[in-house]
Amino acid sequence: MACGMQAAAAAKPSFLTRAEQPSALDPFPDRGVGGNGAASASRPRRDFVFVVNPKGANGRTGKEWKRLLPYLRTRLAGSCNVCESITSGPSHAIDITREAIREGADAVIAVGGDGTLHEVVNGFFWEGSPILALDKGPAHSTALGLIPLGTGSDFARTFGWKNDPYEAIERIVRGHKSKVDVGVINGSNRDPHFFINVADVHLSAKAGYFASKYKRFGNLCYVFGALRAFMGHSNRDLKIKVDGGEWEVVDKVTALCIGNAKFFGGGMKITPTANPLSGNLEVVILQDFKWYDFVFKLHKLYTGTHLSLRGVSSRSVRSIEIEEVIPKGGVYVQSDGEHLGFLPTECSVLPAAINIFS
Numbered sequence: 485m486a487c488g489m490q491a492a493a494a495a496k497p498s499f500l501t502r503a504e505q506p507s508a509l510d511p512f513p514d515r516g517v518g519g520n521g522a523a524s525a526s527r528p529r530r531d532f533v534f535v536v537n538p539k540g541a542n543g544r545t546g547k548e549w550k551r552l553l554p555y556l557r558t559r560l561a562g563s564c565n566v567c568e569s570i571t572s573g574p575s576h577a578i579d580i581t582r583e584a585i586r587e588g589a590d591a592v593i594a595v596g597g598d599g600t601l602h603e604v605v606n607g608f609f610w611e612g613s614p615i616l617a618l619d620k621g622p623a624h625s626t627a628l629g630l631i632p633l634g635t636g637s638d639f640a641r642t643f644g645w646k647n648d649p650y651e652a653i654e655r656i657v658r659g660h661k662s663k664v665d666v667g668v669i670n671g672s673n674r675d676p677h678f679f680i681n682v683a684d685v686h687l688s689a690k691a692g693y694f695a696s697k698y699k700r701f702g703n704l705c706y707v708f709g710a711l712r713a714f715m716g717h718s719n720r721d722l723k724i725k726v727d728g729g730e731w732e733v734v735d736k737v738t739a740l741c742i743g744n745a746k747f748f749g750g751g752m753k754i755t756p757t758a759n760p761l762s763g764n765l766e767v768v769i770l771q772d773f774k775w776y777d778f779v780f781k782l783h784k785l786y787t788g789t790h791l792s793l794r795g796v797s798s799r800s801v802r803s804i805e806i807e808e809v810i811p812k813g814g815v816y817v818q819s820d821g822e823h824l825g826f827l828p829t830e831c832s833v834l835p836a837a838i839n840i841f842s
């Protein structure tokens with residue numbers, strides 16, 4: 485059971501506390517997934533692991549979580565063990581999630597921003613394949629949950645979710661789940677990496693790289709990151725191969741964005757027709773943008789009305805490979821706001837890969 489896995493995870497001190505609840509109330513009556521409608525007495529309690537980044541949103545996540553936990557325990561009383569797991573640093577959420585899934589957790593819930601969600605999503609996989617519970621049959625699957633409490637919380641926006649933890653808890657209590665797609669991105673010299681929101685290449689990825697250095701300024705970090713990214717920027721000729729077809733040259737690329745969901749950069753609706761339930765990724769390419777184009781067209785990027793602009797194209801793909809026409813290096817790649825290195829890269833979709841509380 486996930487709530488009893490403190491010892492197994494001793495390699496990284498963390499971590500879990502267990503909160504057994506009185507069996508007063510079953511918040512999951514007759515739900516379709518994970519329950520069979522039988523009386524709660526005949527159903528084993530489920531282990532829900534909450535992976536909390538105490539430093540998210542400049543420490544706001546940690547503070548809010550402390551206030552939230554008693555309410556959460558009350559709300560989930562009766563059918564769930566609430567397992568609290570505080571991250572100790574970057575990447576720790578990946579290890580916690582892997583351990584929780586192997587131990588048979590019924591749900592792993594990211595509490596924090598897109599970075600924490602990204603790490604939890606990567607924790608669903610090991611060496612490119614989904615992780616399975618050790619002692620449960622193949623029918624068992626661990627659900628993903630999100631209590632969005634980050635700076636940008638961009639993934640939540642696609643579903644219209646607010647940065648409201650109480651609303652998020654109600655989603656978990658309701659228990660409705662959807663199977664969302666996950667993107668997988670590979671590059672030379674790196675293991676497959678998974679993303680649930682948006683992966684991107686060149687200027688936006690460079691801006692994301694610098695934005696992460698300015699998180700202490702809240703949402704302004706994206707503005708500072710973008711200004712910094714323009715220094716030394718030049719549009720690049722790239723070549724792409726879509727769905728295993730022929731190579732195509734795309735000249736003067738400013739940014740190439742691959743959306744599983746719609747938003748990045750703190751609310752920019754960059755891939756407005758992306759849908760994490762579609763089985764496809766949406767690729768939006770900005771070509772030959774100058775700095776002043778961003779000044780005059782920025783509002784369109786935020787409202788998602790930029791697809792009709794000159795120099796903007798969009799297409800649905802299942803996979804895409806991206807390289808420089810003349811390799812010069814220094815073309816940034818990121819996924820879900822995390823810097824992954826530089827081109828070349830290739831990216832594809834894993835349809836309906838994870839069940840998420842929705």
Ligand SMILES: Nc1ncnc2c1ncn2[C@@H]1O[C@H](COP(=O)(O)OP(=O)(O)OP(=O)(O)O)[C@@H](O)[C@H]1O
Nearest residue numbers: 540541572573574596597598599600634635636637
């Ligand atoms: N205990 C910790 N101390 C420092 N950093 C941590 C810790 N736990 C996790 N992190 C790192 O913090 C990064 C950012 O966290 P998170 O995404 O939750 O908040 P955010 O950056 O404020 O929000 P958003 O990503 O939505 O803008 C994560 O990518 C993770 O690597």
